[in-house]
Amino acid sequence: MAELLEDIKKPENLVHKKSSVLTDNVMHYCPGCSHGVVHKLIAEVIEEMGIQDKTVGVAPVGCSVFIYNYLDIDWQEAAHGRAPALGTAISRLRPDRFVFTYQGDGDLAAIGTAETIHACNRGENMVMIFINNGIYGMTGGQMAPTTLEGMKASTCPFGRDPKTDGNPLKMTEIVAQLPGTNFVTRQAVHTAAAVRRTKKAIRKAFEKQKEKTGTSFVEVVSTCNSGWKMNPVDSNKWMEENMFPFYPLGDIKDV
Amino acid sequence: MAKMIGAIEVDIETCKGCSLCVEACPTNVIALAEEVNGKGYNYAYMANPEACNGCTNCAQVCPDSCITVYRKKVEMA
Numbered sequence: 001m002a003e004l005l006e007d008i009k010k011p012e013n014l015v016h017k018k019s020s021v022l023t024d025n026v027m028h029y030c031p032g033c034s035h036g037v038v039h040k041l042i043a044e045v046i047e048e049m050g051i052q053d054k055t056v057g058v059a060p061v062g063c064s065v066f067i068y069n070y071l072d073i074d075w076q077e078a079a080h081g082r083a084p085a086l087g088t089a090i091s092r093l094r095p096d097r098f099v100f101t102y103q104g105d106g107d108l109a110a111i112g113t114a115e116t117i118h119a120c121n122r123g124e125n126m127v128m129i130f131i132n133n134g135i136y137g138m139t140g141g142q143m144a145p146t147t148l149e150g151m152k153a154s155t156c157p158f159g160r161d162p163k164t165d166g167n168p169l170k171m172t173e174i175v176a177q178l179p180g181t182n183f184v185t186r187q188a189v190h191t192a193a194a195v196r197r198t199k200k201a202i203r204k205a206f207e208k209q210k211e212k213t214g215t216s217f218v219e220v221v222s223t224c225n226s227g228w229k230m231n232p233v234d235s236n237k238w239m240e241e242n243m244f245p246f247y248p249l250g251d252i253k254d255v
Numbered sequence: 256m257a258k259m260i261g262a263i264e265v266d267i268e269t270c271k272g273c274s275l276c277v278e279a280c281p282t283n284v285i286a287l288a289e290e291v292n293g294k295g296y297n298y299a300y301m302a303n304p305e306a307c308n309g310c311t312n313c314a315q316v317c318p319d320s321c322i323t324v325y326r327k328k329v330e331m332a
Contacts, residue, residue, distance in 0.1 A: 013327045017324075236278075
């Protein structure tokens with residue numbers, strides 16, 4: 001069997017390898033974090049479209065702040081929540097570049113809500129990738145605007161109560177109503193099939209940039225297994241059972 | 256009859272042993288090793304290499320992009 005395995009492992013039989021846009025740095029994320037999968041998908045899309053030297057990313061504040069260490073493209077680091085504002089500037093000054101922002105829910109849906117809504121309303125020509133795991137992962141699992149009703153976090157240890165803590169926010173549905181968005185979708189990366197669909201959505205969002213008709217918004221419902229205090233496999237199951245009924249997957253707007 | 260046989264190569268030092276690939280594998284090829292890598296994680300390996308058909312599901316879900324997949328078509332007698 002060992003010889004057969006060596007026989008298979010030849011360049012002509014290669015079907016999947018690490019994208020060349022990803023750097024060799026080992027990601028700092030917890031084991032099983034969805035961020036790694038989405039980073040990989042963005043890298044693969046950039047590689048397939050051949051736009052590595054024409055892409056500018058805007059990094060957020062949060063766990064994914066170090067994304068600039070992992071993708072070998074041009075980056076800007078925005079202040080907390082201000083990635084859409086910085087992305088606006090870059091896409092206006094360099095219309096020949098592909099611009100995307102990568103933000104978590106604490107960044108995009110909390111401190112950066114105004115920037116997000118106004119950038120989408122103006123229809124700035126950029127892609128916004130929104131990682132929604134319903135918790136502040138980096139700072140220790142506090143309640144986020146997207147935390148589900150009844151979901152436990154370190155600042156709502158008995159579960160989120162809408163009477164005192166407010167209701168969870170569906171950012172994707174909000175931006176889908178705005179005239180500036182041309183493609184709004186919600187995806188997940190919990191299974192191989194879902195990963196393939198998410199890749200198609202990210203690819204489509206980048207392709208839409210060429211038409212210059214507005215903002216493309218891709219939400220990825222994700223897990224935070226450290227924040228949720230579960231192992232990666234259980235958090236995927238928990239996400240399917242609890243997150244998907246409130247955050248249903250699928251394209252919301254495509255014009 | 257032709258059959259697809261596959262093989263995976265895991266970058267042991269990058270693997271964090273999250274076991275998402277173990278769940279994603281439809282033919283139960285992958286398991287976590289008893290041994291640990293330099294960072295102390297039980298890395299993924301091919302426990303049942305005969306069953307691999309090179310579907311790439313494990314590589315799709317791997318957050319650390321540490322799985323390389325090979326696939327070959329063989330004629331079965």
